[in-house]
Amino acid sequence: MCGIIGRIHKRSFDASSNASNDVHTSHTSHWPALPEKDILRLSHRGPDGIGQYSDEHIQFGHARLSIIDLSDAGHQPMLSQDGRYVVTYNGEIYNHLELRSELESLGETFISHSDTEVLLVAYKVWGNNCVKRFRGMFAFAIWDRQEKLVYLARDRCGEKPLFYHFDQQSLIFASELKALIPLLDKRPELDSSVVDMYLHYQYVPEPYTLLQGVHKLAAGHSVSLHVKQWTFDPQAYWSVENVIDPIPSSTDSKLILPAIRDALEDAVKMTLRSDVQVGVALSGGIDSGMIAALAQKNYPEPMHAFCVGYPGRPAYDERAQARTLAESLGMIVHEVELPVDSFVDFFPELVTVMDEPIADPAAFGHYAVPRAAADQGIKVLLSGIGGDEVFWGYPYVTQSVELNQQLLDHPSIKFAAQWLGSTSAQLFLNKVAHYPHAHPTIKKWAAILQKVGDTHNPSEQLMYYMLHPDFDGPFALKAEVYGSAMHSLGPDSLFKPTAIGLRSREKIPAAVIRMLFDTWLTSNCLSLGDRVGMAVGVETRMPFLDAKLIELVMQLRANHPDHALGQKAWLRAALKGVLPDEVLSRPKAGFQPPLQEWLSGVVGRYGEMLSNGQLVHSGVLAADKVAHLLENIAKRNWTGLFFTYKLLLLEMWYQRVVAR
Known part of the structure; x- marks a missing residue:
C-alpha cells in the first residue's frame, strides 16, 4: 500500500527551453524528477521509502508502505526487465501468486517476489485486460516508453483513490488532493454544483470533486492516454450491475x-x-x-x-x-x-x-x-x-427495490403523482405513514405515495436517494442560508450520480446495488x-x-x-456454525457514536470560522445568514445540526487542504 503521484506531459522535454527556469538538466532529454517535497506529501501513505522516475514525457513519484516483498526489489517506480514499461502503483493484488504462476507458464520471468512486478508483467502480456484478472485493490499508472502512452486504472469497487487534473498540456494525478493541488498552476475554485451535492450526500460522489477541473477516476474504470492523440476518455471495465457468466436458472437453491x-x-x-x-x-x-x-x-x-x-x-x-x-x-x-x-x-x-x-x-x-x-x-x-x-444491510436500499417494483406493477400510481406532490397531500400522507394506530398496510402505502409524490426526484430515474433518511433534509435549509453562487443551480444536478435511467422489474435489484456501490460505498x-x-x-x-x-x-x-x-x-444463514447464534440473531447496530454531543461540540468551538471564510467569499453562504445558521438552524433539530456541521467541515477542509 502506497501513495502515487505523477505528471504526464504532452510535449517532450526540451532542455534548452527550460534553461532559464533553473532546471539543471541541460545535457538530458528527461524532465527533472519530481521534487522530493512533492512526494513527501504522501509519506503518511508510504513511510518506508520514496522513489522517482522521469523521462522525456513523464515524472512519476512513489511513497512506499512495504507489505509484500519487503526487500528493495519491490521499490517503485518499477521498470520492466526490458525497460519498456514503468509503473507507480498503490494497492494489493491478492491473487499475485496465481497470476505469477500463469505468467511463468507463458514464458515470463521475475526478479522479485512483489505483486508490483506481477502487475507490470500482466500488463505486458494482457494489456488493458490485465485489470479483469486482478483480485484486489489498486490504483496505478503504467507508462509505455515505446508507444508513448500512459494507462491508468482503478479497482472495481474503488478501494484505492486516484485524483487527476487534465488539460491541453499535461495530466497530473495523485492518491490524494493534498498532493495534487500543489502541482496545479493555480488554486482551483469551488464547484458550486458539487458543493450542493455534498450537502445532501454528506460526501462528494465520484467522479466529481469540489474543485473545478479536478476529478476522480471512477471505480472500475481505466483510461489510456497517448501523447500524440491527447484525449482523455475513461471507460468502465466492470460494474456490479453487469457481472459476467450468469449462473443458469436451474441452479439448485x-x-x-x-x-x-x-x-x-x-x-x-x-x-x-x-x-x-x-x-x-x-x-x-x-x-x-x-x-x-x-x-x-x-x-x-x-x-x-x-x-x-x-x-x-x-x-x-x-x-x-x-x-x-x-x-x-x-x-x-x-x-x-x-x-x-x-x-x-x-x-x-x-x-x-x-x-x-x-x-x-x-x-x-x-x-x-x-x-x-x-x-x-x-x-x-x-x-x-x-x-x-x-x-442488503440498509433498509432504505431494500425499500428502493420494493418501491420501484411497485411502480411498475401499479402504473396508475404515477398518474396520481401531480396531486400527491401538493403540500397538503404530502403533509397528510406523512401523518398517516407515521400514525401509530394505522394498519401496517395503510402506513406502508401512505409512505409509498408520499415518496412517489415528492417533486424532487426526477421522473426518468429510479427512486433511490430520496429514500435515504438524511438526503432530503437540506432542501428546506438551503433556502435560508445559500448565497449568490448557489441561486442558479438546476434541480437535477443533485441526481447525476444516480442518473442510470429506468430498469425492467427483474433488473431493479442489481441496479439499486449499483447505485449503492457507486455512491455511498x-x-x-x-x-x-x-x-x-x-x-x-x-x-x-x-x-x-x-x-x-x-x-x-x-x-x-x-x-x-x-x-x-x-x-x-443469505449471509446469516451461510454463517451458521461459523458464528455463535447470538451474534447471527443480533440486530444490526452500526457504528453509533454520541453524535449530538460530538457535532454540537464542534459547531460550538469552531463555528465562528464560517463568518468570514471561503464559503462566504465564494458566495456559497450568504454573509448575513451565518449567525442565523449557528444560532438557529444548528440548534433546531438533528437535521439542522448536521447541515451546519457539514458546512463547517467544508470550510475547515478548504482552509486546511486547499488553501494550505
Whole structure:
C-alpha cells in the first residue's frame, strides 16, 4: 500500500527551453524528477521509502508502505526487465501468486517476489485486460516508453483513490488532493454544483470533486492516454450491475449457502496474504465477526482485534460483545475509548486526514482503530466494510427495490403523482405513514405515495436517494442560508450520480446495488477507510469486496432474488456454525457514536470560522445568514445540526487542504 503521484506531459522535454527556469538538466532529454517535497506529501501513505522516475514525457513519484516483498526489489517506480514499461502503483493484488504462476507458464520471468512486478508483467502480456484478472485493490499508472502512452486504472469497487487534473498540456494525478493541488498552476475554485451535492450526500460522489477541473477516476474504470492523440476518455471495465457468466436458472437453491460460505472463506484467506502482521477491526456485528472467525481459523498465530467504545459503556457500546467473540476465537483484544472532548479537539486534524470533506460522524472512530493498530505495530487491518452493501444491510436500499417494483406493477400510481406532490397531500400522507394506530398496510402505502409524490426526484430515474433518511433534509435549509453562487443551480444536478435511467422489474435489484456501490460505498465508506488507515501507515483490507465473492452473489440473486428475505438473510444463514447464534440473531447496530454531543461540540468551538471564510467569499453562504445558521438552524433539530456541521467541515477542509 502506497501513495502515487505523477505528471504526464504532452510535449517532450526540451532542455534548452527550460534553461532559464533553473532546471539543471541541460545535457538530458528527461524532465527533472519530481521534487522530493512533492512526494513527501504522501509519506503518511508510504513511510518506508520514496522513489522517482522521469523521462522525456513523464515524472512519476512513489511513497512506499512495504507489505509484500519487503526487500528493495519491490521499490517503485518499477521498470520492466526490458525497460519498456514503468509503473507507480498503490494497492494489493491478492491473487499475485496465481497470476505469477500463469505468467511463468507463458514464458515470463521475475526478479522479485512483489505483486508490483506481477502487475507490470500482466500488463505486458494482457494489456488493458490485465485489470479483469486482478483480485484486489489498486490504483496505478503504467507508462509505455515505446508507444508513448500512459494507462491508468482503478479497482472495481474503488478501494484505492486516484485524483487527476487534465488539460491541453499535461495530466497530473495523485492518491490524494493534498498532493495534487500543489502541482496545479493555480488554486482551483469551488464547484458550486458539487458543493450542493455534498450537502445532501454528506460526501462528494465520484467522479466529481469540489474543485473545478479536478476529478476522480471512477471505480472500475481505466483510461489510456497517448501523447500524440491527447484525449482523455475513461471507460468502465466492470460494474456490479453487469457481472459476467450468469449462473443458469436451474441452479439448485440448496447450493446457494455453501457457495457463499466457501467464497467468504476464500476471500478472507486471500486478504490474509502479507509479509507483515495482520489484525482485525472488530465490532459486535456479523460482518466483522465473520472476518474475525474465518481469519483466525486461517492464521498461524493469535491475531490482534481492535474495538471501539465510549466512556460509561452506554447501550450502544459494543466492546463487551466484541471481546466475548474475540476471546472465544483466541484473539488478543485491544479496546479504544473515545471521549467527546477527544473528537472536538482532534476535529481539525481529522479534516486534514480525510483529504476530502466526508461528514460521516463515524470518521473519528474509524480513525481510532487503525491508530491503535499502528501503535501495536500492525500494518494490515481487515475490515467488515462491504457486508452491508453486498448483502442488503440498509433498509432504505431494500425499500428502493420494493418501491420501484411497485411502480411498475401499479402504473396508475404515477398518474396520481401531480396531486400527491401538493403540500397538503404530502403533509397528510406523512401523518398517516407515521400514525401509530394505522394498519401496517395503510402506513406502508401512505409512505409509498408520499415518496412517489415528492417533486424532487426526477421522473426518468429510479427512486433511490430520496429514500435515504438524511438526503432530503437540506432542501428546506438551503433556502435560508445559500448565497449568490448557489441561486442558479438546476434541480437535477443533485441526481447525476444516480442518473442510470429506468430498469425492467427483474433488473431493479442489481441496479439499486449499483447505485449503492457507486455512491455511498465508494465515496463515503471506502474513501474514509482509505484515508484514516493510510494516515497512520495502516492498510485496510475488505474481504467482502472480493470480486469473485461479489460476482457470485450477484449471479445467484439474478435467479434467486433475496432482497425480500430479510436483512442479510443469505449471509446469516451461510454463517451458521461459523458464528455463535447470538451474534447471527443480533440486530444490526452500526457504528453509533454520541453524535449530538460530538457535532454540537464542534459547531460550538469552531463555528465562528464560517463568518468570514471561503464559503462566504465564494458566495456559497450568504454573509448575513451565518449567525442565523449557528444560532438557529444548528440548534433546531438533528437535521439542522448536521447541515451546519457539514458546512463547517467544508470550510475547515478548504482552509486546511486547499488553501494550505
